[in-house]
Amino acid sequence: MSEARANDPAIFLHNIERRYRQADNELQILRGAELAIWPGQSVALIAPSGAGKSTLLHIAGLLEKPDGGEVFIGNEPTSHLDDNRRTALRRTEVGFVYQFHHLLPEFNAAENVMLPQMIRGLSKKVARQRSLELLTYLGLGQRSTHRPGELSGGEQQRVAIARAVANGPRVLLADEPTGNLDPRTADHVFGALTDLVRYSGLAALVATHNLDLARRMDRRVTLRDGKIVELQ
Helix, strand or coil: CCCCCCCCCCEEEEEEEEEEEECCEEEEEEEEEEEEECCCCEEEECCCCCCCHHHHHHHHCCCCCCCEEEEEECCEECCCCCHHHHHHHHHHHEEEECCCCCCCCCCCHHHHHHHHHHHHCCCHHHHHHHHHHHHHHCCCHHHCCCCHHHCCHHHHHHHHHHHHHCCCCCEEEEECCCCCCCHHHHHHHHHHHHHHHHHHCCEEEEECCCHHHHCCCCEEEEEECCEEEEEC
């Protein structure tokens, strides 16, 4: 990873193009989309279904390659990277939170947060210490030995957030992270997420339909005709 300077965005999507073949037709999803997010900044992505939110998140997270343009993580271009390097970069530089927590039911909260760290190569002792620090910060210090089935929906999602940031990534990508939660729980989880972004210096892109929560983020953007448009 190239060393990023203090004024560099954590992630920069430059002139992103993405199209799909549908029978004999070509469907253009993204048309020169541009977005820069700086460390410690949270951006809400608000757009109707089918506008390309998931495609944009997949490209930003290096899960999918654009047909044109470039994704910079730090100040490193990624389009030329092979699959192994992209996987390694995702493991260390990008965290993902989905609508469903996807926790492993046979492991407790701390162990779920430890796993990505151990896959990266950290020792069990170091991984456990960081897991407990994150869970405590998110208000789950007393629940670290509980398995997912013993946790509430909001607690499970906070564990998923801790797992996503356990390796200290530059970028956090979230796809409707509070979509399965009741309004009060969603508000609590969302507050924990945005506090963590500011505390850790993450750059966060969060797809959400919840306009009240989106207004609490630093910026709001949408997708129109395949381009990213800033909202007031």
